[in-house]
Amino acid sequence: MNNGWQKRHLLGIQGLSATEIEQILTTAASMKEVSQRPIKKVPTLRGKTVVNLFFEPSTRTRTSFEIAAKRLSADTINLTANTSSLTKGETLVDTARTLEAMAPDVIVVRHSVSGVPHLLARWVRCSVVNAGDGMNEHPTQALLDLMTVKERKGKIQGLKIAIVGDVAHSRVARSNIWGFTKMGASVRVAGPRTMLPLEIERLGVEAFDRVESAIEGVDIIMMLRLQLERQDGAYFPSTREYARFFGLDLQKLRQARPDVMIMHPGPIHRGIEIATEVADGPYSVILEQVANGVAIRMALLYLLLGQGNEDTNP
Numbered sequence: 001m002n003n004g005w006q007k008r009h010l011l012g013i014q015g016l017s018a019t020e021i022e023q024i025l026t027t028a029a030s031m032k033e034v035s036q037r038p039i040k041k042v043p044t045l046r047g048k049t050v051v052n053l054f055f056e057p058s059t060r061t062r063t064s065f066e067i068a069a070k071r072l073s074a075d076t077i078n079l080t081a082n083t084s085s086l087t088k089g090e091t092l093v094d095t096a097r098t099l100e101a102m103a104p105d106v107i108v109v110r111h112s113v114s115g116v117p118h119l120l121a122r123w124v125r126c127s128v129v130n131a132g133d134g135m136n137e138h139p140t141q142a143l144l145d146l147m148t149v150k151e152r153k154g155k156i157q158g159l160k161i162a163i164v165g166d167v168a169h170s171r172v173a174r175s176n177i178w179g180f181t182k183m184g185a186s187v188r189v190a191g192p193r194t195m196l197p198l199e200i201e202r203l204g205v206e207a208f209d210r211v212e213s214a215i216e217g218v219d220i221i222m223m224l225r226l227q228l229e230r231q232d233g234a235y236f237p238s239t240r241e242y243a244r245f246f247g248l249d250l251q252k253l254r255q256a257r258p259d260v261m262i263m264h265p266g267p268i269h270r271g272i273e274i275a276t277e278v279a280d281g282p283y284s285v286i287l288e289q290v291a292n293g294v295a296i297r298m299a300l301l302y303l304l305l306g307q308g309n310e311d312t313n314p
């Protein structure tokens with residue numbers, strides 16, 4: 001099995017080329033069919049072991065990595081911070097090296113601190129996949145978002161996307177900015193000035209203060225979750241005011257194109273960043289994003305665990 005993939009780890013979208021992103025998307029499109037079969041399992045990764053190491057809560061990412069591994073016949077182990085020996089004072093690196101002594105093939109890690117997957121990648125011999133690190137990156141989320149756009153719109157190149165909300169604290173925003181710009185889309189961001197990083201334009205995006213202006217003429221609107229767990233102060237007066245000025249409701253949606261696509265990485269705060277009628281409405285692809293998460297994670301596990309990826313560069 002030589003799939004031509006060269007990297008040992010997936011640590012971020014920033015380090016991927018457009019060609020590598022395209023390879024992941026193409027592989028995911030072929031993996032998707034497995035999930036539509038009556039028996040959703042292929043023997044591709046039989047004998048491989050995937051460790052899910054989640055230090056932050058997760059529904060979509062953790063579950064879909066486990067489902068993806070199982071659909072490819074890999075064995076999966078799930079470990080959370082509060083059920084591990086980290087609670088007894090073991091360091092993160094010692095935990096990772098202990099797990100590695102049991103010969104897993106991939107460690108999938110989510111952590112509240114930026115850079116943890118990069119640190120582990122320096123200490124273990126197996127592959128490391130970033131399932132979200134602090135405010136840095138959430139690469140598999142961006143890949144499933146790119147896949148959903150490509151499926152719906154037939155292309156990514158030349159499209160316009162508005163990413164709206166708590167950009168400053170969002171690893172989803174950062175990975176998507178890298179991903180969409182690398183694939184030739186133009187990206188706008190909008191939100192309260194307190195939630196737009198200084199000099200965000202240096203990432204190649206256009207910044208807007210008003211949602212109504214940002215969403216005019218775009219093909220895709222991506223609403224972000226308010227990252228309350230990462231906010232260390234008062235970034236907006238009240239959730240009511242945030243919803244009024246920055247939440248996407250039917251009234252603001254009138255400014256958008258009639259064929260606009262609405263995305264949200266989840267979990268959603270209904271009535272705050274997105275109105276229920278919008279989240280559940282005809283423009284929303286939120287559950288398609290979730291479904292594509294399985295295909296993207298199957299593709300990554302397949303690419304990382306296939307032969308021909310012995311390169312030691314992350």
Ligand code: CP
Nearest residue numbers: 058059060061265266
């Ligand atoms: N989008 C996302 O990362 O969701 P979870 O936190 O549920 O994994």
